[in-house]
Amino acid sequence: MIRTILQLLVNQLTTYILQINEDIEEPPVVLGNIGLSNALGGSESYMQDKIVLSLVNLIEEVTLKNASPYRTNSFQPEIENPPTFLNLFLLFTSNFTSPQGGGSSSQTPYNNGITLLSNVIEFFQSQNVFTPQNAPDPEIVQNPSLQDIRIVVELYPLTFEQVNHLWGSLGGKQMPFVMYKARVLPLQRERTTRRGANIQDFQTKTKQSINLSL
Template identity: 40%
Template structure:
């Protein structure tokens, strides 16, 4: 599901930013920046805007809810779905600095006008998006210390970048199929005296 969500974002950005079939945005690990010459050609991140997942966070406020769901007209036990926030780094790894800044501006404008992505608006049959697919993107600003820590942990030199927090990607496993038994009676046992 994570890969599918990120591929959808890359596809939408390439449709918006690309010209004549070019794909200026790619899904990749920006930490490979120093090793890009050893990457296969199809995985190259040279002269591209690279989308990298740098962190995942569980949305704890969404943990409450029923532990059963309705399936084929009957209640079944089901674990609550996991709702994730993804921290997405868009790095403009371009040779020309002015073009890198232009690409970042284009990405900012794109997400300003396209804040959310859901199943109904972005249905791609080949991707098999679930009905519950829905993410919202918010600009995430880092402090100078956080920027230093981020690029230090990625092991590369800083390139122009922007980070977004993609909220509420829902992950849910298939139901176990175990029926949820209804409560039919409550027995209260009080302290008894002989």
Template identity: 30%
Template sequence: MKIIEFLSKLVAAINAEIAGTPIVELANIATLNDGDEFLSSKSSIILSIVNIEEDKILKNQTLYKNYIPESDTIAKYRNPAQNLILSLLFTSYNIKQSDYTTGIEKLEVVIRYLQNNRVFYWQPPNNNLLIDEPKGDHEKLIFEIVSLKIDQLNQMWSYLGSKYMPSVLYQVRMIPI
């Protein structure tokens, strides 16, 4: 799975739920400033990756031997897939102060969408992001909301180098690379 493909399809899925202008854009919230003109919407939700970590629970897998045809006499080994946990931050980014309440409403739409669709399936051959469990090979992606304490929230926005903005943090589990 390619992370950028997954995030792009997630943004498209969320935006498809909303009538009118797309609200979610993929950008690095840490590099945005008040004068940024590259965003297509001046009152949008910015999706940023704030952390990528290894899933320690699934790490203890041993090397396994691939099945090889009987005609081949060489044993081949392959490392198991590495499972990652992505921390995704959805932030209400508004250039105009008057759009503050609109941004919170859009953030609520994202939260509602991910509350109703906590599990996604990534189907490798055509790289589709599906809500309903497909038949055949697929990877399961589980969204979990992360509740940060005030001091943790302060630390996160501090290392992002920005002032606090209304936001919600999700962890996405089971992303094999």
């Protein structure tokens, strides 16, 4: 499900960039691990001259985990684990280093990458909430468990120290990037863990009082 959500963001962002940059022919945004790119000594050429979306961390939103596991289905009590609310930390990296670069030939690869990175910020500024209704995607439309999904994307600034640790963990030199936090509400697989029997009647027991005479 997480891959589907990330691919949805890639598709929406790609559509936006292609609409405002007529000179771009290939999809400008890809989903991948930036730590494996050519710029960092790897061999993943499909990320070259692209905006690369990488999932660098995810945590559960524990403050929203207080939902009751009990529900009633046709008057039959059921116990189902509450949904999971996730925070996905998304790194958008401008991976433009080849001599040709993308976009207009009159610009350097670095300039092209900065321009597309600005497009990323503009896109999420104009739309930061994604649902199956306002961002239809075939994989989400065909998945019943994702019909109530709601993705809220917000800018996540880092300190210089955090930036240093981030790129150090990725194993390479820093490139132009922007970080976002995507709150996913909710993520749930319908799976009943236990069912109870229908309540048909009530029985009560009373204690008989015993009088003791002295």
